[in-house]
Amino acid sequence: MxxxxxxxxxxxxxxxxxxxxxxxxxxxxxxxxxxxxxxxxxxxxxxxxxxxxxxxxxxxxxxxxxxxxxxxxxxxxxxxxxxxxxxxxxxxxxxxxxxxxxxxxxxxxxxxxxxxxxxxxxxxxxxxxxxxxxxxxxxxxxxxxxxxxxxxxxxxxxxxxxxFGVNLSSEMPMLTAHEELRGAVDFLHREGSVIKADRDRLGGVLDLGELEVSDIMIHRTSMRGINADDAPEAAVRAVLESPYTRMPVWRGSTDNIIGVVHAKDLLRALAEPDVEPENLDISRITQKPWFVPDTTNLKDQLNAFLRRKAHFAIVVDEYGEVQGLVTLEDILEEIVGDISDEHDLEIQGVRQEADGSIVVDGSVPIRDLNRALDWNLPDEEATTVAGLVIHESKTIPEERQAFTFYGKRFIVMKRVKNRITRLRIRPADDAAMPPPLTQGEGRE
Structure with a gap:
């Protein structure tokens, strides 16, 4: 052209x-x-x-x-x-x-x-x-x-x-505000804009409404308490030697909690004239116990702690039986991670082995393990690692028995009676370690 x-x-x-x-x-x-x-x-x-x-x-x-x-x-x-x-x-x-x-x-x-x-x-x-x-x-x-x-x-x-049965409402969002915020935080973490510690803290705040007191409480088998019928000097010694500032006081049986003793109240009582450990009545300085249901979610329990200006509560089930105890610190640790001070007992619940496997105490909470290792093990049906293995295997495993699920290989290292006390965890596709003598397969 x-x-x-x-x-x-x-x-x-x-x-x-x-x-x-x-x-x-x-x-x-x-x-x-x-x-x-x-x-x-x-x-x-x-x-x-x-x-x-x-x-x-x-x-x-x-x-x-x-x-x-x-x-x-x-x-x-x-x-x-x-x-x-x-x-x-x-x-x-x-x-x-x-x-x-x-x-x-x-x-x-x-x-x-x-x-x-x-x-x-x-x-x-x-x-x-x-x-x-x-x-x-x-x-x-x-x-x-x-x-x-x-x-x-x-x-x-x-x-x-x-x-066609499809309800398309402009007032019905696909995601809740919490889900949108959680998704945004996870996305920014993957991009590198938010570090893992900050992501975990924000996630902990968002999870408070989804977790119950029973998920984080100190179980009754691990509770440290004082028998009001013991000799006064034994009770005083137990309080002073304990790493905790508050301890439940029971009489007759551990289900009969009659009060909570605070270390400061004990020291004030001992500072009074003519009061010696031998003649101190521990039940007279205890505070009234506060009982809360084990189904209370952590958001409500945190608000209750703040409203009552309390730090300590006894957890009971629907029958009124004592299941454990929960503290304000336990809830705060769900947000900021483990809080340790100079009086805390150092417990080695998780240990990295030279071969890359992880040795875990059975009582370690799944949420703590997920947070520490950036795993995604489910914690809806079980609270502890041992509970997860029992739930998935539908049995109480024997020592050296192994199960594979959620991309991990769980090997029972030690069992005391019906309790799994120690496990070894490694990736399911890791063939570096020899197989255990007895094996049972859980679902993938």
């Missing part, structure tokens, strides 16, 4: 070509706006809105009606795409005859994919907040004009889906 022919073509069809170019720009605007507004950080927009940014306020208002926003942008995008394709097809039919349809299809597909989809969406996803703030005023005008049509389309879509 000569230069004169090109000039003649442009002078005759310049309006059509300018219209197609303008429609492609509109299509890019709709595509980029949809990507940016759906990917924009709501928390960032809220912060900017509080600081007085009017554009952030517009973005927040648009996102609040996400279904109306998406519908409007899709209607606009499809309208300009179809119109641009129609104009191009009409133009090419006049130039190339019947083959113009195929040529127009190829040309418009390439132009729309590159300049109206990939390019603007890549730009928007690279800086969604900035892009959203820029386009928000223009998108608001489009929503005002096309919004009613979008609402009608959404109404039709909901009723059609309702015929």
């Amino acid at each position: 000569t230069i004169e022919a090109v000039i003649a073509f442009l002078s005759e069809y310049w309006l059509t070509l300018a219209s197609v170019l303008g429609l492609l720009l509109c299509s890019a605007f709709f595509s980029g706006s949809e990507t940016a507004l759906t990917a924009a950080s709501r928390a960032r927009m809220h912060t900017l809105e509080v600081n007085g940014d009017e554009r952030a306020k517009l973005v927040t208002a648009l996102i609040a009606r996400r279904d109306r926003l998406i519908g409007t942008l899709l209607i606009g995008n499809n309208l300009v795409n179809i119109l641009a394709s129609s104009l191009t097809t009409s133009l090419f039919l006049g130039l190339f005859g019947a083959s113009g349809v195929a040529i127009a299809t190829l040309v418009m597909t390439a132009l729309l994919v590159i300049f109206s989809e990939v390019l603007p969406k890549s730009w928007a996803i690279a800086a969604p907040d900035r892009f959203a703030l820029t386009v928000a005023p223009f998108v608001r005008l489009v929503v005002i004009v096309v919004g009613p049509v979008s609402s009608l389309v959404n109404w039709i879509v909901r009723h059609i889906l309702g015929l």
